[in-house]
Amino acid sequence: MKILSLSSGSKGNAYIVEHEGDALLIDCGIGPRIFKQRIAPFFPSAIRFHGVLITHNHSDHTSGLQAFLKSNPEVPVYANELTAESTGFETGVAPSAFVCFENGQDFCAGPFRVEAFSLPHDASDPVGFLVEADEIYLHATDFGVPVKAAGTRLSKADVATVEFNHETELLYASGRHQSLIRRISGPRGHLSNNDAASFIKEYASEKLKRVALAHLSQDCNAPHLALSAAQQALSSVSLGHIPVKVFSQNEALQL
Ligand SMILES: [Zn+2]
Ligand SMILES: [Zn+2]
Incomplete structure (x- = not known):
């Protein structure tokens, strides 16, 4: 995978x-030009998209959805009912494009088995995903606290992407409005390096083969801070050999 x-x-x-050659897209918050540019070096021949999985209705996850569907009109968009409703309303994507799932229930998208689980975040009904093909992949970004529902899925995963949003000190020193700082650091905001590291420490299992750190704040985090938090957490539970990648806003990276 x-x-x-x-x-x-x-x-x-x-x-x-x-x-x-089979693929799922998770979220689509970039435009078609960047999409094509960044995917090309990794997949020189076409891949078959069997669905777009939507985590939640925030625009950094959905703004490019309509353009993607214009070039891929047959590809279903999988979302729970509340997310489908709000995403459709906000992006103009027709209700008929959505296939709704229930959080906690498995479904198949092409050859992939998918399960969505609830995450605490300030959106309609945000979720993370567990995707299974030859390996089991956990995708968990945009959550304020490291909930057990995500943890039990991390324990099953061979491959995982976990949000490492901000370094708490940098967030408090960022000069942002107090209410915004409270929102980001709150229980329905984003995961700090510290919280994400504890999450990995508590739930990563010996099954885990590789990890990516995602959704880093550009102002309130730095790749080396997130990376060292994750590596320390893994080392402390004798998993220091697991390779860790830091995903980026500005370039495509493969895990
Ligand atoms: Zn969000
Ligand atoms: Zn986001």
């Missing part, structure tokens, strides 16, 4: 899960 981040962060998110 190949995981490709085309863009990761508050200015746009799009991730591809690929196995033997």
